[in-house]
Amino acid sequence: MIQKHFGRYLLATTLSASLTLAIATAADADKAPLTIKWPMPTLKGTPDDLPTGPNVEKLPEKAPAMPAISKGAVNVAKGKKVNASDKNPISGSLDMITDGLREAYDDQVVEMRKGTQWVQIDLESEHEIQVVVLWNDHRWIQLYRDVILQVADDADFTKNVRTVYNNDTDNSSGLGIGTDKEYFETQWGRVVEAKGVKARYLRSYSKGSNQSALNCRQEIEVYAVPAK
Ligand SMILES: [Ca+2]
Numbered sequence: 001m002i003q004k005h006f007g008r009y010l011l012a013t014t015l016s017a018s019l020t021l022a023i024a025t026a027a028d029a030d031k032a033p034l035t036i037k038w039p040m041p042t043l044k045g046t047p048d049d050l051p052t053g054p055n056v057e058k059l060p061e062k063a064p065a066m067p068a069i070s071k072g073a074v075n076v077a078k079g080k081k082v083n084a085s086d087k088n089p090i091s092g093s094l095d096m097i098t099d100g101l102r103e104a105y106d107d108q109v110v111e112m113r114k115g116t117q118w119v120q121i122d123l124e125s126e127h128e129i130q131v132v133v134l135w136n137d138h139r140w141i142q143l144y145r146d147v148i149l150q151v152a153d154d155a156d157f158t159k160n161v162r163t164v165y166n167n168d169t170d171n172s173s174g175l176g177i178g179t180d181k182e183y184f185e186t187q188w189g190r191v192v193e194a195k196g197v198k199a200r201y202l203r204s205y206s207k208g209s210n211q212s213a214l215n216c217r218q219e220i221e222v223y224a225v226p227a228k
């Protein structure tokens with residue numbers, strides 16, 4: 001009797017394991033690594049005195065390994081409306097954050113004032129956000145400070161605010177202590193896995209760099225599918 005029950009249990013477990021495997025394989029089949037046409041590297045070269053620190057990533061020598069995204073996921077931020085804490089940038093215009101251009105040229109940079117500043121994208125409806133790719137300013141190889149990415153359900157960021165990336169380890173921008181790394185701006189920007197977080201609004205913060213107090217921004221790409 002015990003033997004018989006055990007046999008059934010074994011069969012059920014095996015079936016369940018096969019089913020799980022089948023589902024996982026089906027999900028993987030619908031995914032493929034994100035491919036990005038990277039901008040050209042800056043022609044200004046690498047400074048000799050790159051800052052170091054326990055929370056600073058090494059300067060990368062090659063493009064990052066790319067996460068897999070759903071086959072239907074596209075850059076839903078492209079051409080979407082941008083808002084910002086600094087409504088009148090020193091140079092450039094806010095629409096340049098989602099215009100698809102992010103080469104290391106002066107005319108592809110929006111320059112905002114010093115202090116903690118944010119830019120925000122309205123995706124116009126709720127999306128399942130898989131990967132965000134962010135270029136602050138890769139005209140120079142520099143460390144941007146307080147790089148924080150948040151999503152929310154409302155434009156004022158009061159409803160269901162979730163943090164997707166935060167490297168503000170001393171909480172100088174006041175949004176909480178970050179545990180993510182500081183990284184050098186390069187042609188490869190920063191690839192952030194958002195793990196399918198659902199939201200309509202995305203906000204990206206910065207607080208100058210090791211080279212400039214100003215906040216210069218180039219592009220934010222949001223690879224997502226409409227939320228179910
Ligand atoms: Ca741009």
Ligand SMILES: [Ca+2]
Nearest residue numbers: 146168170172
């Ligand atoms: Ca900080």
